[in-house]
Amino acid sequence: MIMNKQNVNILIADDDPDYLFQFSLLLSNEGFNVIQTSSQKEAEAYLETNKPDIAVFDLMMEQHDSGFILAYKTKKVYPDIPVIICTAVGSETGMSFDIDNNWIKADLYLEKGKATSILAEEVKNLLNL
Amino acid sequence: MIMDKLNILVVDDEPGIRMGVKRVLQQFEVDYPFMDEPIGFNVVDVETGEEAIELLNSNNYDVVFLDNKLPGIQGIEVLEYINKNMPETRVIMITSYASLELAVKATKIGAYDFVPKPFTPAELRACTENVAKQVFLKKMTKKLHKEGRHIRFQFLSLLSHELKNPIGAVEGYLKMIKERKAGNNIDSYDEMIMRSLERLNNMRDLIMDLLDLSKISGGEKNRELKDIDISQIAKEAINAMQPMAIQKDIQMYLNCKENIFLYGDTREIEMIFNNLISNAIKYNEKNGRVDVFIEETPKTVKVVVADTGIGISKDDQQKLFNEFVRIKNTKTKNISGSGLGLSIVSQILENYHAEITVNSEPNEGSEFIIVFNK
Numbered sequence: 001m002i003m004n005k006q007n008v009n010i011l012i013a014d015d016d017p018d019y020l021f022q023f024s025l026l027l028s029n030e031g032f033n034v035i036q037t038s039s040q041k042e043a044e045a046y047l048e049t050n051k052p053d054i055a056v057f058d059l060m061m062e063q064h065d066s067g068f069i070l071a072y073k074t075k076k077v078y079p080d081i082p083v084i085i086c087t088a089v090g091s092e093t094g095m096s097f098d099i100d101n102n103w104i105k106a107d108l109y110l111e112k113g114k115a116t117s118i119l120a121e122e123v124k125n126l127l128n129l
Numbered sequence: 130m131i132m133d134k135l136n137i138l139v140v141d142d143e144p145g146i147r148m149g150v151k152r153v154l155q156q157f158e159v160d161y162p163f164m165d166e167p168i169g170f171n172v173v174d175v176e177t178g179e180e181a182i183e184l185l186n187s188n189n190y191d192v193v194f195l196d197n198k199l200p201g202i203q204g205i206e207v208l209e210y211i212n213k214n215m216p217e218t219r220v221i222m223i224t225s226y227a228s229l230e231l232a233v234k235a236t237k238i239g240a241y242d243f244v245p246k247p248f249t250p251a252e253l254r255a256c257t258e259n260v261a262k263q264v265f266l267k268k269m270t271k272k273l274h275k276e277g278r279h280i281r282f283q284f285l286s287l288l289s290h291e292l293k294n295p296i297g298a299v300e301g302y303l304k305m306i307k308e309r310k311a312g313n314n315i316d317s318y319d320e321m322i323m324r325s326l327e328r329l330n331n332m333r334d335l336i337m338d339l340l341d342l343s344k345i346s347g348g349e350k351n352r353e354l355k356d357i358d359i360s361q362i363a364k365e366a367i368n369a370m371q372p373m374a375i376q377k378d379i380q381m382y383l384n385c386k387e388n389i390f391l392y393g394d395t396r397e398i399e400m401i402f403n404n405l406i407s408n409a410i411k412y413n414e415k416n417g418r419v420d421v422f423i424e425e426t427p428k429t430v431k432v433v434v435a436d437t438g439i440g441i442s443k444d445d446q447q448k449l450f451n452e453f454v455r456i457k458n459t460k461t462k463n464i465s466g467s468g469l470g471l472s473i474v475s476q477i478l479e480n481y482h483a484e485i486t487v488n489s490e491p492n493e494g495s496e497f498i499i500v501f502n503k
Contacts, residue, residue: 015457016294016298018298018301018302018324018328019297019298019301021324022298022301022302022305025305025310025311026305026310029310039457060290061457062457087290088289088290088293088294088297111297112293112294112297113293113296113297113300115297115301116297116300116301116304116305117304
């Protein structure tokens with residue numbers, strides 16, 4: 001199936017209203033259809049009845065690893081959906097994000113500060129657009 | 130529990146001594162008031178220094194009982210080897226009365242203690258108890274250091290998150306403005322500029338809170354303890370918060386008699402009131418109220434800061450006093466804060482051996498209660 005951007009649903013979960021706004025604007029500017037959620041709980045509720053084409057999760061929301069939990073749950077139900085995890089916690093603080101790790105099933109890990117400039121490109125890459 | 134048994138190596142060519150030490154220590158336990166369980170001993174014995182070194186290279190021993198006069202290499206050489214290669218291992222020299230001079234020399238080059246032979250079981254036990262407590266304390270201190278570092282590390286990770294998050298948000302807005310992501314109409318960017326300023330403001334608050342926190346952790350030297358009028362401090366705090374309260378149409382009341390004195394540091398008590406009152410305003414409803422009560426009994430001063438705000442669920446009440454914890458729900462979504470306020474308050478209260486408790490019902494309000502001992 002050839003994807004048309006208008007038909008691509010991107011689920012975003014971020015409890016920071018500014019990032020949620022920025023990511024949403026940047027992706028809808030590109031013509032994608034964006035679903036905004038502002039907590040792990042809201043994202044889980046959305047995923048229960050919907051299948052997005054790609055998901056972008058903030059790492060720290062209600063819990064310090066909300067993003068990982070969401071990634072895990074998403075992949076369990078929809079293994080084919082690419083998942084991006086965004087966070088301001090960088091490797092310099094010692095938290096390591098090993099994407100190959102079996103538990104953390106994210107396709108890409110983005111640092112929040114850089115995400116605004118490259119998120120749209122990365123989304124297109126992961127969707128082969 | 131940190132350890133159950135200490136490993137002991139006995140090095141002596143006299144079988145009687147080896148058996149004696151083994152028999153006495155295997156049935157011996159050392160108890161210490163703050164230890165979960167008493168420490169027992171595993172005892173291994175060898176005849177020569179060569180055998181001792183071989184064992185020491187492959188096993189960990191906490192304490193070595195070492196005779197000096199050995200068939201091959203001398204005890205003092207084994208001692209030097211241990212000092213060089215196993216600095217954690219304590220050595221107790223077994224010496225004859227005649228060689229007291231040697232014992233002194235051994236202690237000088239790093240033996241922990243010495244027992245002159247022949248020794249009684251009581252002497253052996255006394256000496257062992259001594260060294261066991263020392264080993265225990267050393268291990269305990271090490272563990273505490275490690276935990277301290279871990280907590281500090283966690284704090285720094287969270288701090289970096291809290292500081293980088295707003296920088297990224299502002300950066301994102303600036304890039305969007307630069308690249309005209311919302312079109313060419315300047316008005317479209319008003320909200321982005323406002324949000325950026327707001328985020329920068331919050332960062333400033335966070336930095337101020339961090340400064341407060343570092344002052345508290347700075348220790349005794351910065352404290353100035355004297356009798357202070359706590360009712361006066363409360364009054365000033367309320368006055369200082371008035372502009373913030375007016376914006377949300379919140380009425381504030383101070384309920385107490387004048388001149389209630391508490392022995393403490395003025396700045397610390399100010400920080401407590403500032404944090405509790407500003408929370409009571411921030412997490413309040415429009416047209417709500419904030420009440421500060423100060424009650425004095427002969428032995429205590431009780432402070433209550435009560436609000437008619439959004440309240441806190443039982444689950445959330447548990448996490449409230451941890452650093453960088455902000456209760457996130459739809460009601461708190463638009464309220465900004467560093468997540469440090471209450472952890473500052475509880476750190477200060479540690480200096481006063483006072484506790485803070487919270488009573489709260491969602492949608493009805495919260496009250497924070499502090500009882501100071503006079």
